[in-house]
Amino acid sequence: MRFLLALLPLCLPAAAAERRSGFDDMAPQTQAMQRDDSANPGMLWVLEGEALWARGCASCHGDAALSMRGVAARYPAWDAATGAPIDLAGRIAQHQGAPRLARESQGLLALTAFVAHQSRGLPINPPEDARLAPARARGAALYTQRRGQLDLSCAQCHDDHAGRRLAGSTIPQAHPTGYPLYRLEWQGLGSLQRRLRGCMTGVRAEPFAYGAAEYVEIELFLARRAAGMALETPAVRP
């Protein structure tokens, strides 16, 4: 199994054996903060999500520890209702019968963190769904396209120069293992889309709007690239 997973991203420069979570590149104090639930600020959102769950979701889904275990690990997934891929936050945000939640709102972040937390420690497990393939391929193209006034692609930083220092920051391999996560720089919880926007504005590129298909495409590509790596939600990052 491990061996098969290792073969998956052979097309990528970073061989599976060398894959590192952003966690591995952090200072020991930040790692300790993530490891200890009583010190991890992300757990505040998980607790808020648990309360929202009890009020609006448990009636249908029951105990999240059973019904939501492993769900986050296989997102983004195909959404039959819209006929398009959707990420976990999108799935919760436009849930039939539940109140619509805005992207990046505290309620949506809390619920997404709570649901994803039920998969902590489980391997990222992208669905073998042929309908996702075209979008994932577009994600791969977005990842290697140079953009912005600085004319840099994601791959140039996260594949070619991972582990090196961009000013004071070690460039991680960009594995989506911890989202939504608490970022010290944000002093709050944020989604993977918020992180991607940050990397786009960082190269002085026009970011896509929250919820844009392009983000889900990149997320699909990143999930496949990180297949088998353990989920950490809620992670902490610098």
Place this chain on the structure above:
Amino acid sequence: MRICATLKWLCLAAVLALPVQAQPPLTDTPGVAERGRALVADRRRGLCLLCHSGPFPEEPFQGNLAPSLAGAGARLSEGELRARLIDSKSVNPDSIMPAYFRAEGLHRVGAAFAGRTIFTAQEIEDVVAWLMTLREERSP
């Protein structure tokens, strides 16, 4: 990945060994080295220290994606340094160094930056003037 990185530096060494097309000054006003130094150190304007290190003992966070700027003025001529700044890809098509005086051929540039070059012509001259003062291979 390590291997890729090593190969890249080898290729880079080969590229740097080739004669680089030199560029004549962009303005009639000679550059001012002190202004150039300030631009290079400014993380919002020059951005150089995101990737490079250099003789800036007062700057704690310097990148290591690129060779140190120390000694640049000894390694390259004024015209070569200018060519490198105007459009690094004219020297090395795979370069990650942004073009500081080219606004065309870019994709999805942020609204605040669209159609604008990172530096003005005079700022290019200032930075070239400062780089020309870097004669020592090691940072003092």
